[in-house]
Amino acid sequence: MIELRGIDKAFGAVHANRDVSLSVRAGSIHGIVGENGAGKSTLMGILYGYYRPDRGEILVRGRAVVLRSAQDALAAGIGMVHQHFMLVEPFTVLDNVVLGVEGGFRLGPGLARARAELERLGRAYHLEVDPDARVMDLGVGQRQRVEILKALSRGADVLILDEPTAVLTPQEADHLFQILRALRSQGKTVLLITHKLREIAEVTDVVTVMRAGRVVATQPTVETTPERLAELMVGRTVALRVDMTPSHPAEPVLEVADLVVTDGLGVERVKGVSFAVRAGEIVGIAGVAGNGQSELLEALAGIRPVTSGRVRWKGRDLAETGPRTPRRWRRLGLSHVPEDRHRLGLVLPLSGQESAILGYHGDPAYNGPVRLHWAAVAAAWRRQVAEYDIRPGDGRLPTSAFSGGNQQKIVLARELDRHPDLLLIGQPTRGVDIGAIEFIHRRLVALRDAGKAVLLVSVELDEILSLADRILVMHDGRLVGDLPRAAATERALGLMMAGLPEPSARAVHAAALAGTEPA
């Protein structure tokens, strides 16, 4: 169906694709895995007409094509579902589908045609979405369906999906996979870019592994294992699971009671949450993105105002003794690795070592009465580079020049360097390559084993399941589950993440185990 021959693409000194050849069979689901920076996105960009290859050719149905724009790609039957949806939120589903292909001066006929087409596609592929619903009222899973519908209604025979499950619950992901299978059975071709090896095994027919711009393997999925794929991606053996000894939790470090957090628009995002984190344990908060975990984390870190509720630090109510500001928290021994390191944790245009002192820039170790001693900052930077294997080691490079994994290491090194009593950490491995994930997980476990407390927020269930001693599940601003890891399964957690309260989730789970799952 699609064939790439000897594709080469360089951005200045960065050689993103080297001699990439790839053949995608019509009517198959073809997975592409690789670490960040392996060249997956560049390759897909070339297929979708964003970039033009320096060398090599693209064949669609055996004919060489030149793709200069997304229009060219669509004309060749290639459609893209982006990781970040490209939808106009206040518009209806129908409006969004028609956008760009209105077909003529008057909108009416185009809309009518699109409506008929939507109905046909919905029936054919289990892609039912109300065409008159506004996109802003739809959930993430449904928005994704709209994106798929958009591509299909424009006549795409090949669909490229870029990390499609990043924002979905496991159940929503299952539904997506059903859709993909339905597409395959109707002869469509799917290219699935992902870093989740489980999804590769579950849904793809063939998998291509990329590393450092090259294709290192293309194999039928049934002949591979996740361990083997991970090894191919990284180029060495990696441990997908962290070895952990049982935890020995001690005194509570942080106690939260009836915490309510309201966002800037006056919407309650955290609706009365109570829990405790004790020294020597990792507490994980699982949940689908956007259910209040981010707001909870930022409120605890002192970045967002707390509307009501109590926060106790080592048994003392803090509100009575002073303001809950990030500055004061840091002095007390709370560190925070924010979810979004680009927005909060780093200042991208500043140099690496400047970012590495954010929040601690007033530290007497770095400061004279007036001057900020860059020599001291550079010395601390060199120490962190050695200890956390940050690359490149040149602290004068802009922060933006570091890869995602190394940026995360900069934040982690900065926050762990102070040996905090409590570490708040959100999405510790988002956009981080497998090698670095292993490293970050080990550091978190080491912190716990040193008797410190860790509160981990992650939308990656695998991560929660492999790290947390205790798992809290958050849905719609409330905690709907609190269970030790031993009692947690992906399925039970998934049901709670979808909003089913803990007891019924457990019941459904037990029923499933007994083989009497209700339909």
Add this chain to the structure above:
Amino acid sequence: MSPAWPTRARWRQLAPALLPALNLTLALALSAVVILVVGEHPLRALRLLATGAFGSAEALGYTLYYATNFVFTGLAVAVAFHAGLFNIGAEGQASIAGLGVALLCLGAGGWPTPLVVVAAILVAGAFGAGWAFVPAWLQARRGSHVVITTIMFNFIASAVMTHLLVNVLIKPGQQSPETREFDANTWLPQLHEVARGLGVDIGRSPLNLSALVALAAGALVWCYLWHTRWGYELRVLGHNEAAAVYGGIAPARVVIVAMSISGALAGLVSLNEVMGVQHRLLMNFAGGAGYVGIAVALMGRNHPAGIGLAAILFGALYQGGTELSFDMPALTRDMVVVIQGLIILVCGALEHALRRPLEALVGRAPAAERA
């Protein structure tokens, strides 16, 4: 690694210097077209402009005298800019500072000159900072955008000054709205006089002690922004407010401090004009320096060294342009403003227009070598 590396690295080093130079050349080329259209000879005009600005010690003195103002206002705009704020109010801050300096000088008849100079620097800074503080406070506490409020404050400053000069401070028995001349002990020493005292003749020009104050201000701004924790906080805020909050930085406080420093720097223009040259307070003595400062900061990439160079360029355009309109009547004062406008347009608004072609040129070279 690949052979492209050294070229890329060298390009990164050269780009900050190469781009403004290229932009300036382009702007001058466009100006040449304009001069041709008016019916004059572009190269002769350019030569006149250059000799008018740098041809003699006097000319250079005038150029640097103009540049002094632009250094102050350029630094003012740059400090605010590093904090993510656009201070368009340097003009008003300079005028109000002039009021402060004038009141000091009128009352300091018997003081020793060094004392007056130190007091005047403090007063100019304080009045300028005060005039910038109000918009800063409104931005920090009430969310009123400083772009809007500082422009408004320029008009308020202008009206206040007109009122005071016409009705209160005017020298009795005189038509033009200006104060009486200050006593000579409050005049800033002229550099040519100082030089003559040391046995050097640098030609008569209004260049005065404030030029050295401008140099010192540039050095202090550099130290503050890049070598103190407060400057660090200011730059973090300018790049990313959310990260600043995360880092324990209080945005409101930094906004107020940054704008106050900015206003103080703008206020120092009054040293040069009121105390150094006019020796009296008159209307609109800042003469648009506050607005030119925006272009200077933009061209100087908000770095004190760049601002110094850009200020000299604009000083040269002011001084050389005046000479030019003497010698080439077809090139009126307005035509000189057109040339300035072209420079601002190309170097400021179209700052990066040449970047991509240039990068493509540099980037392609090694690829060709490989092939």
